[in-house]
Amino acid sequence: MEVNDLESAWRAGKQFGYPLMVKSKRLAYDGRGNAVAKSEEELSSAITALGGFDRGLYVEKWAPFVKELAVIVVRGRDKSILCYPVVETIHKENICHIVKAPAAVPWKISELATDVAHKAVSSLEGAGIFAVELFWTNNGQILLNEVAPRPHNSGHHTIESCYTSQFEQHMRAVVGLPLGDPSMKTPAAIMYNLLGEAEGERGFYLAHQLIGKALSIPGATVHWYDKPEMRQQRKMGHITIVGSSMGLVESRLNSLLKEDSSDCQFKTVLPRIGIIMGSDSDLPVMKDAAKILTMFSVPHEVRIVSAHRTPDLMFSYASSAHERGIEIIIAGAGGAAHLPGMVAARTPLPVIGVPVRASALDGLDSLLSIVQMPRGVPVATVAINNATNAGLLAVRMLGFGDADLRARMQQYMEDMRDDVLTKAEKLQKDGWESYLNH
Numbered sequence: 001m002e003v004n005d006l007e008s009a010w011r012a013g014k015q016f017g018y019p020l021m022v023k024s025k026r027l028a029y030d031g032r033g034n035a036v037a038k039s040e041e042e043l044s045s046a047i048t049a050l051g052g053f054d055r056g057l058y059v060e061k062w063a064p065f066v067k068e069l070a071v072i073v074v075r076g077r078d079k080s081i082l083c084y085p086v087v088e089t090i091h092k093e094n095i096c097h098i099v100k101a102p103a104a105v106p107w108k109i110s111e112l113a114t115d116v117a118h119k120a121v122s123s124l125e126g127a128g129i130f131a132v133e134l135f136w137t138n139n140g141q142i143l144l145n146e147v148a149p150r151p152h153n154s155g156h157h158t159i160e161s162c163y164t165s166q167f168e169q170h171m172r173a174v175v176g177l178p179l180g181d182p183s184m185k186t187p188a189a190i191m192y193n194l195l196g197e198a199e200g201e202r203g204f205y206l207a208h209q210l211i212g213k214a215l216s217i218p219g220a221t222v223h224w225y226d227k228p229e230m231r232q233q234r235k236m237g238h239i240t241i242v243g244s245s246m247g248l249v250e251s252r253l254n255s256l257l258k259e260d261s262s263d264c265q266f267k268t269v270l271p272r273i274g275i276i277m278g279s280d281s282d283l284p285v286m287k288d289a290a291k292i293l294t295m296f297s298v299p300h301e302v303r304i305v306s307a308h309r310t311p312d313l314m315f316s317y318a319s320s321a322h323e324r325g326i327e328i329i330i331a332g333a334g335g336a337a338h339l340p341g342m343v344a345a346r347t348p349l350p351v352i353g354v355p356v357r358a359s360a361l362d363g364l365d366s367l368l369s370i371v372q373m374p375r376g377v378p379v380a381t382v383a384i385n386n387a388t389n390a391g392l393l394a395v396r397m398l399g400f401g402d403a404d405l406r407a408r409m410q411q412y413m414e415d416m417r418d419d420v421l422t423k424a425e426k427l428q429k430d431g432w433e434s435y436l437n438h
């Protein structure tokens with residue numbers, strides 16, 4: 001609501017309730033030109049701090065957001081519209097600090113955010129890039145916050161993470177070329193704004209220290225804007241880190257920002273496969289999955305998680321595995337082997353179940369407990385005690401997006417064939433009795 005004097009501002013406060021967001025009509029960007037007022041008293045001081053009513057002010061109801069989201073939208077001269085993946089923007093003191101792509105939000109929220117952004121840009125005129133900023137509120141709504149008709153900070157990650165960057169896309173749109181593919185070519189990206197930490201030389205020194213560290217981070221690209229003057233909180237550049245999962249790029253950013261980070265921390269290798277088992281008594285079987293993954297150089301972790309003895313741990317492991325960058329879970333258990341199924345019920349990741357032969361019933365109990373899953377919750381079950389196959393199946397699954405792993409799997413199969421052929425030749429040459437006796 002537009003406000004012209006204190007009276008109308010107070011009226012707005014009564015109508016919307018506090019806190020309120022007070023915004024200046026002009027020169028409001030990067031934390032400038034807006035202020036939060038938590039009470040009537042704060043409203044007067046916020047108005048004064050923004051330079052009074054002469055600059056043109058309006059107040060907005062505070063949006064109780066869970067996350068701030070943004071969608072880069074492009075519209076061509078022919079009015080065709082494409083949307084980039086929804087990102088999460090994290091602000092510090094009203095300045096964009098970090099952008100995570102894609103945003104970790106439920107699929108329905110991401111669909112809704114894209115729809116709102118699409119509709120917002122459809123209602124406007126012009127060709128080129130539009131950045132649509134949104135709030136995801138605690139009651140599951142998506143509120144439109146702002147539309148910036150230009151390439152935007154929330155889209156800088158697209159330079160490294162999307163098939164067509166927002167800048168190339170803008171040029172394509174305004175000159176009337178076909179629009180490019182806005183989808184991500186890397187599973188995850190994080191963009192960190194290099195804000196001035198101090199005035200003048202000291203600020204340049206601090207920024208360059210961080211840049212120096214960033215250069216040794218795998219997947220990181222530094223952008224320095226070469227602005228002549230360094231000021232506190234001024235956007236001086238940004239660093240984008242791309243990688244195979246949000247967990248990985250976040251951990252790389254964290255090690256970059258740590259004061260005492262040394263080079264080796266940057267090379268953090270996150271496990272891609274989680275091998276879990278109901279008891280340490282399963283380890284002699286489950287170690288075979290780990291052996292295969294080590295042979296294929298696939299980073300993995302090995303944990304004891306019991307569905308019955310440590311149900312809370314099982315729940316938290318299964319709920320968070322995908323956020324930590326785990327891509328596949330191999331779960332082994334014996335007896336009433338509920339671990340693979342219960343984990344599959346809680347994670348969106350593929351789960352491979354290994355029935356472990358426990359002391360009674362020869363493993364048939366484990367096999368049936370794992371394989372007879374209800375419709376809707378799949379577990380890929382391998383043969384009793386065959387953790388080797390669980391490891392190999394996991395490698396094949398990863399090979400879908402990894403040509404190197406696929407080639408190594410092909411080599412493994414050829415080696416296996418040669419091994420059998422060598423044995424067959426020996427059997428044929430020596431005869432079965434001699435073969436058995438040596």
Ligand SMILES: Nc1cncn1[C@@H]1O[C@H](COP(=O)(O)O)[C@@H](O)[C@H]1O
Pocket residue numbers: 277278279280281282306307308309332333334335336337338356358
């Ligand atoms: N089903 C189950 C739940 N928690 C452990 N188990 C399984 O029980 C078997 C026997 O475990 P323990 O040797 O610790 O008694 C192991 O195969 C283990 O996976």
